[in-house]
Amino acid sequence: MSKVKITCDSTADLSHELLQKYNIDTIPLYIIIDENTYRDSVDIQPDDIYAYAQRTGKLPKTAAVSVQNYIDLFAKYQEYDAIIHINIGQQFSSSFQNAYIASQEFKNVYVINSENLSTGSGHLVIEAAELAAQGLDAEQICENLKRVIPKIDASFVIDTLDYLKMGGRCSSIQAFGASLLNIKPCIEVIDGKMEVGKKYRGKIEKSIQKYVVDRLKDRDDIITDRVFITHSGCSVDLLNQVKQLVIESQPFEEVFITRASCTISCHCGPNTLGVLFKTK
Known part of the structure; x- marks a missing residue:
């Protein structure tokens, strides 16, 4: 029987319990604040980013995992067949490119471009672990x-465009119009x-409820083994x-609620929520 180790980066937004259950190792991306570099969800948490943004009106920078970090990760598991x-x-990060370059140092490393983010990638990680x-x-x-x-259906509803604006992903005019x-x-x-x-349109709670019904109701093309509800700091009630x-x-057989990592939260801001699942 083949012995395969599954690894992913911190943006897969899987809970500690899921990572433990499936014996998955994860490697953090980086958050840079005022020349200081922190490991995503290790040295810094999403609420620290919100506090910084509120205090300064600026966003931290995010940085990819380096080639050397990936080499160190893959070297740890060389007793595995793969x-x-x-x-x-x-499209979202040069982490994939760096992981691919690092993989060329080994004969038994396979790097997958998820073409997704957050638990859109997380679905693939769990899938891989179950197959292994x-x-x-x-x-x-x-x-x-x-x-x-x-076949992964990944989407999110965003409460405020301020973070996309601070990150240069939408204009001040768009953000102001959306807020107005x-x-x-x-x-x-x-x-x-x-x-x-x-x-x-309307309050975020009502918008999210409408979105969930729109994404899921009366559809017969959804694979119902698992769904992720991934959020960037929503209330327990919601x-x-x-x-x-x-x-x-x-x-759905399994419904997982997971909190978005710093990298994802940095781009979408608080009160963002998505339901992510697979289609047939």
Whole structure:
């Protein structure tokens, strides 16, 4: 039976419990604040980023995992027949490129471009871990993952465009207009890129509830083994309401609530929430 180690980066937004359950090792991206470098979700947490942004009106910078960091990670698991590393999409970070360069130093490392972010990538990580537990070899697991990549449905509703504005991803005028009209845009990951989908109006709680129903209700093309509710700091009340709505809308076997990492939170800001699942 093939012995395969699964690794990923911190942007997969998987909970500590899931990482432990599936024996997955994760490597952090970096957050840079005033010349100081912190490891995502190790030395710094998302709430620290919000406090900094509120205090200064600026966003920290984010940085990819270095080639050397990846070499060190892959070197740790050379007793395995293979290592499969799943990365945040190539369009979002140079981490994939760096992981690929590092993998060339080894004969048994496979690097997967998830073409996604957050638990969109997290789905692939769990998928890979389950296939590895079944005894599939690295080539078979990678083939399976490539089939799943285009079938992941990843989207989020954003409460404020201020963070996208601070990060240079939307203009002040767009942010001001959205705030004035109380617009909460849905951001979708399509073909490895972020696109603006439906725009909701009103309070974030109501917008999120409408979004969940829109994404899940009356659909027969959803694979119902698991769904992630991933958020960047929503209230417990709202999370419970969303979970209830998700369960009422589709018969998912497992519903996981996970908190977004610093890198993801840095770009979307607080009160962002997404439901992420796979389609047939």
